[in-house]
Amino acid sequence: MGPPERRRLFEEIYEAHYSDLLTYVWRRTGSPDDAADAIAETFTTAWRRIDELPEGRETRLWLYGVARRVLANQRRGSSRRTALATRLRAELTAWQDPAPTAGHDRDAVRRAFRLLGERDRELLALVGWEGLDTAEIATLLGCSRGAVRLRLHRARRRLARNLKLVGSDLATYGVRATEPAKGTS
């Protein structure tokens, strides 16, 4: 693939997935600087590896996988500030994140969610926020579908337990949620 074709392919990928990836990192970082660094590093990786990127639906999963590791490096304090994305950093700083939808139920779910461990949170967020299915998560995490199903089931059960801990009426949702999986876990 020559340089013009690479650029065209990358542009298609960038156009198709930038918003999803920004949403992914935005939801998992507390700061515009971290989000800008993560998105810049993720797509810089994609550009450098453009000849290796999987096609079709797996492109997005591949990008999520890179972003996930970039964010993990940030949490370990081992990532660097990038010189890229200067304007993007300013835009994200200025962008007003809409206030989360209020409501007793949602607040309870948020509290219960925050009580989970990082791995549970990430799994449940991939389903509830990014809308990924079991097979996609398995591809993203590099494990079997069965393992993802089991881990998801346990994460949901722990979320249901936490809902009880925060005194939410919604704990009944959690109980119901775990019932069908009892026989399979």
Next chain:
Amino acid sequence: MRRDIDHLLAGTAPAPGPGMTRGARELFEEITSHAVEEPETAGAEPGPGSPRRWRRWGLSVVAALVAALGLAGPGFLGLGAGPAAAALDIRQENGFYVVMVRDLYADPEVYQEQLRGLGLNVSLRLVPASPSLVGRIWEGTVRTGGEPTAEGGRRKDAIETIDGCLTADFPCAIGLRIPVGYTKKIDITLGRRGREGERYTLIASVDAPGEPLHCTGFRGERVDRVIALLRSRGVPDAVFVTADGDRATVPGSWYVHEGVLRSAGSARLLVGPTHSRPDVPGPRMRGDDCVKDSS
């Protein structure tokens, strides 16, 4: 049933980020200004999940940062022109080139080069325009000496502007749709927002839709009241045109007959001591046909 708890969780998703912004497009240019690693080197590495790959990537990022700082140093510090970037964003859609202007202040030759690259013989020039005319398109060269009006010249053929720029809200994305295969030679002038203090080349009546005094009934009002109206709408300065020439100040009891914005924050008002419009050279700026619902 599992979907119940997933559904609950979906309702708590933090808002998505701001999406594809100018900064995102600039990042694209920054990233692609660096060469792609050669496949034989890249191919020797394992997939994205491998620790070995990530140790290697750590070194690569350092190299990339050094390169970026070396290339874009002054721009990064806000002292220079910044990384080279395309002035226009061009994509093909349903038989049209959708041309969005990314850099409002680029040298016209930069626009030309990109358009020529598509085989289009289109000459594009951007000029500072009053708010209601940002994003509007004119054929040919707009008269520059003095303060020309925005009358006429709108195209009727297949070249169209991108919708969504007819309000005074900024920033306003501006662009064109040009049919793929368009072969005629054509000069296009597009209104852009002005820099601070920059005189507008495209001027509209100050009460036209999208302008600060739309639907205010300012014509025939006293100077004091109109000045107050302008200030309340973010236009702190005004100069006056009278039958005897331009003046910096006039009595507040005089009457205002017409007006335009001459730059962001500065108006030019035609005034006189009576209700009769002074006889001054130049075109009349027509009334605003105020329709409250459309303002």
